[in-house]
Amino acid sequence: MLEAILSAVISVTAIGLICAVMLVVAAKFMSVPENEKVKKIRECLPGANCGACGYTGCDGYAKALGEEEGVKTNLCIPGGDKTSKDISDILGVEFEDTIEQVATIRCCGDCNATSKKAEYKGVQSCKAARMIFGGENLCTFGCLGYGDCAAVCPNDAICIENGIAHIDTRKCIGCGLCAKACPNSIIHMMPDVKRNVITCSNKEKGIVAKQKCKNACIACRKCEKTCPSGAITVKDNLASIDYDKCTNCGACDDVCPVGCIREADHSGALKN
Numbered sequence: 001m002l003e004a005i006l007s008a009v010i011s012v013t014a015i016g017l018i019c020a021v022m023l024v025v026a027a028k029f030m031s032v033p034e035n036e037k038v039k040k041i042r043e044c045l046p047g048a049n050c051g052a053c054g055y056t057g058c059d060g061y062a063k064a065l066g067e068e069e070g071v072k073t074n075l076c077i078p079g080g081d082k083t084s085k086d087i088s089d090i091l092g093v094e095f096e097d098t099i100e101q102v103a104t105i106r107c108c109g110d111c112n113a114t115s116k117k118a119e120y121k122g123v124q125s126c127k128a129a130r131m132i133f134g135g136e137n138l139c140t141f142g143c144l145g146y147g148d149c150a151a152v153c154p155n156d157a158i159c160i161e162n163g164i165a166h167i168d169t170r171k172c173i174g175c176g177l178c179a180k181a182c183p184n185s186i187i188h189m190m191p192d193v194k195r196n197v198i199t200c201s202n203k204e205k206g207i208v209a210k211q212k213c214k215n216a217c218i219a220c221r222k223c224e225k226t227c228p229s230g231a232i233t234v235k236d237n238l239a240s241i242d243y244d245k246c247t248n249c250g251a252c253d254d255v256c257p258v259g260c261i262r263e264a265d266h267s268g269a270l271k272n
Helices: 002-029 036-044 057-066 080-091 126-132 147-151 175-181 206-212 222-226 251-255
Strands: 102-104 158-161 164-167 188-190 196-198 232-235 238-241 260-266 269-271
Touching: 036 057, 036 080, 057 080, 102 164, 126 147, 147 175, 147 232, 164 206, 175 188, 222 232, 222 251
Parallel strands: none
Antiparallel strands: 102 188, 158 164, 196 260, 232 238, 260 269
């Protein structure tokens, strides 16, 4: 009996050793050499893995930069100009400026501007609350207030205050993860060189929107008619700004009768 057990143990041990040797040999002769250029580029990237560059995380962007031609070096928004400069130096190409982005909340329907149609008791998540008649607020287009955006922010730049999300743009790195997490799609990314922001997402007719939130866009078109560069259009009862045309003159902010167009202060607040 003992001999049978020992024989089995020896056999299993021998098989294990043989397999280990085979794996070591395979790893040595079948391994793919690591691209040193890709490795250096990856070390330059911040590791947010946000996908803002258009690739599958930092690894995907580094691989594309190191192995493909024509990939721009300034696509990493969280990394900014420093990352773009470091990558350009590694690749030996001309440095390209990164257009930094910041997240903006297209809603100013806080507890002072709107009210609730019901009391939600369930999973404390915007996505879950939205499934129950669009959430508990009268305006179903606005911020749901449960912080799905804050939960994914890697830099603690978002807080929920007075019923809606607020972004501290001093901390925002422009990764866009909050925009992807918002079930109402009220978080948008914008160049940090622009200042005027539409703080409403309600697409209902003006009188209906106003009844639900006193800060709602009423589609009066005053901003559209006033804008000297044609950057503002009103579509589906909601104003929007084309930042490629916007000159940041502030004319739209001055004429908006409900105050849903505001001048964004990128030090982390909205000027009323």
